[in-house]
Amino acid sequence: xxxxxxxxxxxxxxxxxxxxxxxxxxxxxxxxxxxxxxxxxxxxxxxxxxxxxxxxxxxxxxxxxxxxxxxxxxxxxxxxxxxxxxxxxxxxxxxxxxxxxxxxxxxxxxxxxxxxxxxxxxxxxxxxxxxxxxxxxxxxxxxxxxxxxxxxxxxxxxxxxxxxxxxxxxxxxxxxxxxxxxxxxxxxxxxxxxxxxxxxxxxxx
Amino acid sequence: xxxxxxxxxxxxxxxxxxxxxxxxxxxxxxxxxxxxxxxxxxxxxxxxxxxxxxxxxxxxxxxxxxxxxxxxxxxxxxxxxxxxxxxxxxxxxxxxxxxxxxxxxxxxxxxxxxxxxxxxxxxxxxxxxxxxxxxxxxxxxxxxxxxxxxxxxxxxxxxxxxxxxxxxxxxxxxxxxxxxxxxxxxxxxxxxxxxxxxxxxxxxx
Numbered sequence: 001x002x003x004x005x006x007x008x009x010x011x012x013x014x015x016x017x018x019x020x021x022x023x024x025x026x027x028x029x030x031x032x033x034x035x036x037x038x039x040x041x042x043x044x045x046x047x048x049x050x051x052x053x054x055x056x057x058x059x060x061x062x063x064x065x066x067x068x069x070x071x072x073x074x075x076x077x078x079x080x081x082x083x084x085x086x087x088x089x090x091x092x093x094x095x096x097x098x099x100x101x102x103x104x105x106x107x108x109x110x111x112x113x114x115x116x117x118x119x120x121x122x123x124x125x126x127x128x129x130x131x132x133x134x135x136x137x138x139x140x141x142x143x144x145x146x147x148x149x150x151x152x153x154x155x156x157x158x159x160x161x162x163x164x165x166x167x168x169x170x171x172x173x174x175x176x177x178x179x180x181x182x183x184x185x186x187x188x189x190x191x192x193x194x195x196x197x198x199x200x201x202x203x204x205x
Numbered sequence: 206x207x208x209x210x211x212x213x214x215x216x217x218x219x220x221x222x223x224x225x226x227x228x229x230x231x232x233x234x235x236x237x238x239x240x241x242x243x244x245x246x247x248x249x250x251x252x253x254x255x256x257x258x259x260x261x262x263x264x265x266x267x268x269x270x271x272x273x274x275x276x277x278x279x280x281x282x283x284x285x286x287x288x289x290x291x292x293x294x295x296x297x298x299x300x301x302x303x304x305x306x307x308x309x310x311x312x313x314x315x316x317x318x319x320x321x322x323x324x325x326x327x328x329x330x331x332x333x334x335x336x337x338x339x340x341x342x343x344x345x346x347x348x349x350x351x352x353x354x355x356x357x358x359x360x361x362x363x364x365x366x367x368x369x370x371x372x373x374x375x376x377x378x379x380x381x382x383x384x385x386x387x388x389x390x391x392x393x394x395x396x397x398x399x400x401x402x403x404x405x406x407x408x409x410x
Contacts, residue, residue, distance in 0.1 A: 010238070010245040013329050016322050021251050032404040033215070039393045040215040043386045045321070046226050048338045050385070055392040058402050066396055092398075106338040109359060112314040113336075116250070116321020117221050124218050131318075133253045133311040145398045154314060180255070181248045187260040188244045191271055193297075193350045197263050199237040 006179055019123050020179055021130040023171045024162035025085040029062070034125050035087065038158070041121035042114040048106030051097055054114040057090040057144055057152075069143060074155055075134040081171060082132070085157035090140055091115065096149045111153055118156075128161040211384055224328050225384055226335040228376045229367035230290040234267070239330050240292065243363070246326035247319040253311030256302055259319040262295040262349055262357075274348060279360055280339040286376060287337070290362035295345055296320065301354045316358055323361075333366040 006017040035058070042054060059070035070088045071079055082088060093111045097104050119129045132155040140152035164175045185196040211222040240263070247259060264275035275293045276284055287293060298316045302309050324334045337360040345357035369380045390401040 006249045008245050008249065010241040012242055012246045012249065012326055016246050016249055016325065019249070019251075032407045035404050036215040036389065037217055039389050040213050041217045041221050043389060043392075044211045044213065044217065044221055044224070044384075046224075046324070046336055052387055052392070055394065055398075056402075057394050057398075058404065059395065060404070063395075063403075106359075108313045109317040109320075109338070112317020113321045113324075115314075116318045116325070119251070119318075120221065120321070120325055121217055131251055133314070144394075144396075147398060150398075154311075179249075182257055184241065184244050184248060187248075187257070189260065189262050189349075190264065190268075191274075191349075193260075193262075193352060193355075197261075198268075199240050199263065199265070202237045 003176055003178055006181075009183065015120060015123050019119060020128070022128045022161035023081045023130065023174045024164065024167040025128070025157065025159035026162050027084075028086065028160045030060070030087050030127060030159055034127065035060075035158075037125070038118050038121050038127075041117040045110065045114040045117045047110040047113065048104060049097065051094070051104060051107070051110070052114075053094040053104055053107040054111045055092040055094065055150070057092060057140075059088050061086045073136050073140045073143060073152070074132065075136065078132050078134045078155070082130070082155070082157040084162070085130070085159045087158040089156040089158060090135065090144075090152050091154035091156065092140070092146060092150055092152045094150050101149075108153060115154065115156070122158065126160065127158060130157045132156070208381055208383055211386075214388065220325060220328050224324060225333070227333050227366035228286045228335065228379045229369065229372040230333070230362065230364035231367050232289075233291065233365045235265070235292050235332060235364055239332065240265075240363075242330070243323045243326050243332075247323040250315065250319040250322045252315040252318065253309060254302065256299070256309060256312070256315070258299040258309055258312040259316045260297040260299065260355070262297060262345075264293050266291045278341050278345045278348060278357070279337065280341065283337050283339045283360070287335070287360070287362040289367070290335070290364045292363040294361040294363060295340065295349075295357050296359035296361065297345070297351060297355055297357045299355050306354075313358060320359065320361070327363065331365065332363060335362045337361070
C-alpha cells in the first residue's frame with residue numbers, strides 16, 4: 001500500500017482512503033471531459049434549500065495568461081507549489097440566498113460539500129486535488145469582477161500527482177509524510193461534549 | 206431508474222448521482238459498525254492545516270431519551286420529519302485553530318468536506334443522509350455543554366429511506382419530486398465572473 005494511503009480504524013470506501021492532497025503534480029494535461037465530470041459531480045451535491053451557492057473560476061495551463069492571472073490570486077506560499085498543477089480553480093460562494101437576499105448560514109459549508117463530491121469524482125479518474133484556503137479574496141474580486149455578497153473562499157490545484165522521487169527535497173518530504181488523524185473517540189460524542197459515543201465501544205452489531 | 210436519481214449532463218460516479226436527501230425513513234436500525242464507518246469516512250477528509258475541525262454528537266433511537274434530547278435541538282419544521290430517522294447527528298465545528306487559537310476561515314467549509322465523505326460512505330452502505338442547517342445552536346450549547354469557539358452548525362438524519370408509498374401525502378410529494386440543478390454554464394467560469402468556461406464548450410478532449 002502506498003505510504004500516503006489512510007490506515008483506517010474501521011472499513012471505508014477505498015476511494016476515500018486513497019485520497020490525499022499532493023504538493024507535486026505531473027505536467028500531464030487533464031482532459032476537458034474529465035474536468036466537466038468533476039464540476040458535474042460538484043453540481044449534484046446537497047445544499048440548503050437547493051441554493052447551490054458554489055461557483056468556480058477555472059484556468060488551465062493551455063491558456064498561460066489565464067493561468068498566471070489565477071495563480072496570482074493565491075498566497076505566495078501556495079503559488080510556489082501550485083504552479084506545477086495543470087489546472088487551478090477558485091471556489092466562490094454566494095453568501096446570500098438568491099431568492100430573498102437573506103444570509104445563507106449554510107453557504108460555506110455547502111461549498112465544502114460540493115468540493116467533497118468533486119474530489120471523489122477526481123479520485124475515481126486517477127486525479128488528485130489539493131485544496132487551499134490561502135488565497136487573496138479581494139484580489140480575486142478585482143481581477144474577476146466578483147459580484148457583491150459573493151466571496152472567493154477556496155482554491156484547488158488539480159492534476160496527476162507526481163512521483164515523489166521527481167520532486168525537490170522539500171516537497172518530496174511533504175508528499176511522503178504519512179497521513180494522521182485524531183481517533184473517533186476524540187470527536188464522536190454521545191450525551192455530552194467529550195463523552196465518546198457508546199457506538200464506538202460495541203464489539204459488534 | 207429511480208425518479209430521484211440525478212440525470213447528469215456529464216458522466217459521474219453512480220454513488221454521487223444516486224444520493225438524495227429523503228424526508229421519510231424506515232424504522233430499520235442502523236448498525237453500530239455502519240455508523241463507525243460513516244464517522245471514519247468523515248475522519249479522513251482533507252482540512253486546512255489538518256485541523257480536523259469537525260465534531261459530532263450522535264443519538265440513536267435505541268436510547269430514546271438521548272434521541273429526544275437531540276431532536277429538540279432541531280427547528281420544529283425539521284423535528285416533524287426527522288423524528289422518523291433511527292439516527293440523528295449534530296455537526297459541531299471548532300471555529301479556531303487548536304494550536305494557536307486563531308480564527309479558522311476554513312472550519313465551516315471543512316465540516317462540509319467531512320460531511321461529503323460521510324454521505325458517500327453512507328450511500329455505499331445503502332443508507333441515506335438528510336442534512337439540515339435548521340438547528341438551535343444555543344440550545345445545543347446549553348444541552349451538550351459545547352465549549353467556547355465551538356458551534357453547532359448542522360444536523361444529519363441518517364437511516365434507510367422509506368418507500369414513498371408508505372409516507373403521508375405531504376412527505377410523499379417531497380420524496381418524489383425530481384432533483385433539479387443549475388447547468389454548469391451558470392457557475393463554472395473562465396477569465397471573468399459570468400463567462401462560461403471554455404472547457405464546457407469543447408466537443409471532445
